[in-house]
Amino acid sequence: MCKDTGYIIIPNENSQPTFKQCECLKKEIVKRQWNNSGINIETATQTFNTFKAWNDSSKVAKETAIEYFQNFKKIRKNKQNSIMLCGQVGSGKTHLSIALAINFMKKGYKVVYMPYRDVITKVKQNMTDEEYYKKTISKYQVAEILLIDDLYKGKINESDINIMFEIINYRYLNRLPIIVSSEFVMERMLNFDEGIGSRIYQMCKDYIIEIEGKENNYRLK
Numbered sequence: 001m002c003k004d005t006g007y008i009i010i011p012n013e014n015s016q017p018t019f020k021q022c023e024c025l026k027k028e029i030v031k032r033q034w035n036n037s038g039i040n041i042e043t044a045t046q047t048f049n050t051f052k053a054w055n056d057s058s059k060v061a062k063e064t065a066i067e068y069f070q071n072f073k074k075i076r077k078n079k080q081n082s083i084m085l086c087g088q089v090g091s092g093k094t095h096l097s098i099a100l101a102i103n104f105m106k107k108g109y110k111v112v113y114m115p116y117r118d119v120i121t122k123v124k125q126n127m128t129d130e131e132y133y134k135k136t137i138s139k140y141q142v143a144e145i146l147l148i149d150d151l152y153k154g155k156i157n158e159s160d161i162n163i164m165f166e167i168i169n170y171r172y173l174n175r176l177p178i179i180v181s182s183e184f185v186m187e188r189m190l191n192f193d194e195g196i197g198s199r200i201y202q203m204c205k206d207y208i209i210e211i212e213g214k215e216n217n218y219r220l221k
């Protein structure tokens with residue numbers, strides 16, 4: 001449609017034509033953002049194939065993630081259209097989240113990666129730059145699918161909560177899906193901040209993967 005220019009020309013009767021980003025350029029931009037976060041989506045090794053169902057919980061986790069992927073088209077517009085992977089460090093939460101992202105992007109969905117801690121730190125450092133703030137927050141608010149990796153990692157204060165609320169509440173109201181990985185199990189997340197927690201719960205409640213127990217740390221295997 002764009003003849004490989006990235007832009008589609010929209011003619012205007014009486015004035016200059018306007019330009020709109022082509023779908024192919026939008027996809028390219030999303031890919032570039034992944035690269036900037038240090039993940040090459042084309043060569044990433046975190047796939048479903050490489051995720052071993054080596055014990056009961058990894059088996060359930062893998063099955064649930066695949067089921068979510070297979071049902072996605074059907075549930076996408078529902079209130080419950082999201083997935084949460086939570087609990088034990090090293091249990092493969094990020095691995096499965098990225099596997100989902102790879103598969104969604106192969107299907108043409110634009111998945112935006114949000115490494116929670118890096119993003120929050122940077123946003124707070126630039127708090128006085130209103131334009132940067134708005135631009136960054138809106139990128140995560142409107143993404144077709146948003147992957148929030150390691151939600152609530154590190155020390156959390158009032159402004160972290162406010163930033164996350166802005167993002168989650170927007171997505172909640174507009175039924176935009178999230179893939180969340182976090183060390184916090186659902187109950188802790190609810191106790192921690194009920195406003196955000198209960199919204200995440202409602203969005204993810206059909207696909208909550210909770211992994212508990214050190215024996216599930218693949219890194220220590």
Ligand SMILES: Nc1ncnc2c1ncn2[C@@H]1O[C@H](COP(=O)(O)OP(=O)(O)OP(=O)(O)O)[C@@H](O)[C@H]1O
Nearest residue numbers: 050051052058088089090091092093094095218219
């Ligand atoms: N079932 C599995 N099969 C193959 N590799 C796995 C499996 N689970 C985890 N891994 C690998 O172990 C490492 C740790 O996994 P990952 O980073 O996904 O864990 P995590 O749950 O996100 O941990 P953290 O809470 O520290 O972020 C990665 O290299 C991942 O590819």
Ligand SMILES: [Mg+2]
Nearest residue numbers: 093094150181
């Ligand atoms: Mg992780």
Ligand SMILES: [Zn+2]
Nearest residue numbers: 002006022024
């Ligand atoms: Zn194009």
